[in-house]
Amino acid sequence: MIKDFFKPSSIAEALEMKDKNPGAFFLGGGTKLNKGGENFNAAAYISLEHLGLDSIELENNALKIGAMVTLQKLMDSEDVPQFLKDCAAGESNRNLRNASTVGGEIGYCMSSSNFVAGLLAMEAEVETDGKGKKTLEEYISGNRDDLITAVILPSSKAVLMQKDQRSTANSKPELTVTASVLKEGGKVAKAVVVIGGVAEKPMRLKKVEARLVDGSLASADAVQDAVQDELVPYTEKRERGTYLNYIGAVLTADCVGKAMR
Ligand SMILES: Cc1cc2nc3c(=O)[nH]c(=O)nc-3n(C[C@H](O)[C@H](O)[C@H](O)COP(=O)(O)OP(=O)(O)OC[C@H]3O[C@@H](n4cnc5c(N)ncnc54)[C@H](O)[C@@H]3O)c2cc1C
The missing domain is CATH 3.30.465.10 (Uridine Diphospho-n-acetylenolpyruvylglucosamine Reductase; domain 3)
Known part of the structure; x- marks a missing residue:
């Protein structure tokens, strides 16, 4: 109380x-x-109501x-x-x-x-x-x-994309993925990839981000495999971990692909 x-x-x-x-x-x-x-x-x-923070x-x-x-x-x-x-x-x-x-x-x-x-x-x-x-x-x-x-x-010129997975339209997201891609001269100069719903808090996939910049992830399948690898330490501890690992990687590959276009 x-x-x-x-x-x-x-x-x-x-x-x-x-x-x-x-x-x-x-x-x-x-x-x-x-x-x-x-x-x-x-x-x-x-209460933060009267602090003028609005x-x-x-x-x-x-x-x-x-x-x-x-x-x-x-x-x-x-x-x-x-x-x-x-x-x-x-x-x-x-x-x-x-x-x-x-x-x-x-x-x-x-x-x-x-x-x-x-x-x-x-x-x-x-x-x-x-x-x-x-x-x-x-x-x-x-x-x-x-x-x-x-x-x-x-302020940023990066292209941003977000996708989530819910069991119904009114449910909270089970998984959420956001990708931010900044291209310069046709190449990826910076990438930020965030996945939520896997660990305790939303987290960045820093290995995938680095590989998007060095150009070693050339296809959606390559992105999906890299995401699955990076998620294993988290999803192996989770109930329905195989499902979260797979769907998280599919969503991420889709999201990254759209942000790259
Ligand atoms: C039906 C329902 C559906 C929901 N769906 C979603 C959803 O889809 N996605 C989602 O993210 N959340 C969801 N939530 C959770 C929650 O509503 C959100 O996280 C919400 O926006 C919290 O904001 P609030 O201002 O009401 O926070 P509060 O309830 O006031 O506070 C939440 C926490 O934040 C802390 N806090 C508040 N303000 C500050 C501050 N300025 N500095 C530091 N700490 C602070 C509080 O101390 C507390 O620990 C849902 C909740 C309900 C009841």
């Missing part, structure tokens, strides 16, 4: 409250926290999205790239998107989140505690305790 509900009016105050109440949770839209269960039996919430701004050629921007507000913004809007559209329904926030998506970090996978492929950075910056990849590989105040999207 929630015993304390704090309503700080500045980032400094929110951080001080967290210091004094280490077991308290930062409250975004509450769509996950208020659902209860899992590890979310918090005794205290620290704007979307262009800053130094990058887009800065406040942590309290809801997924629906992001989808309605003219400044947000269509690709990220499509990722957000893949997250549940409009009612939920009206409440769930960018910070909460990352704070919870569902492994098969289309939104988090999309941000990873876009090489987003996370602003924490209103000052420090780290890559999103770094943030989610840690314990995710720091307060996210904004997400920063660098």
Whole structure:
């Protein structure tokens, strides 16, 4: 049961409250926290509502999205790239998107989140505690305790593609794959490939990325084989691992192929 509900009016105050109440949770839209269960039996919430973190701004050629921007507000913004809007559209329904926030998506970090996978492929950075910056990849590989105040999207000319696998149209994705390919002079200069739903969090397939750049994956079959190899250490520990390994590789080969065209 929630015993304390704090309503700080500045980032400094929110951080001080967290210091004094280490077991308290930062409250975004509450769509996950208020659902209860899992590890979310918090005794205290620290509301982020009055911290002024709900704007979307262009800053130094990058887009800065406040942590309290809801997924629906992001989808309605003219400044947000269509690709990220499509990722957000893949997250549940409009009612939920009206409440769930960018910070909460990352704070919870569902492994098969289309939104988090999309941000990873876009090489987003996370602003924490209103000052420090780290890559999103770094943030989610840690314990995710720091307060996210904004997400920063660098501008890029890369082609982005996302595909997911769901058991029904209304289910959460079981697997999600995102590919980002930047070509220069007809060659792949940079590739980012993210798969979610296999490990505890969405992850980059760095061996596959390197081979896309060195040109050693010349066909869809070669991509599929390379993905299967890279996924084995994760899928061999999973129930239905053979299925996840195979479908994950098929989805990735398709996604990469489309991003390369
Ligand atoms: C029916 C249903 C369907 C769902 N479908 C999906 C889905 O398809 N894909 C998906 O990814 N998720 C899904 N979720 C999970 C959840 O709704 C999302 O992850 C959601 O967007 C969380 O955002 P929120 O703002 O509501 O977070 P909250 O519930 O407020 O918080 C979630 C976690 O993030 C932390 N947090 C919140 N804000 C910050 C911040 N600024 N800095 C640091 N930590 C923070 C909280 O402390 C908590 O640990 C679903 C949930 C429900 C109930």
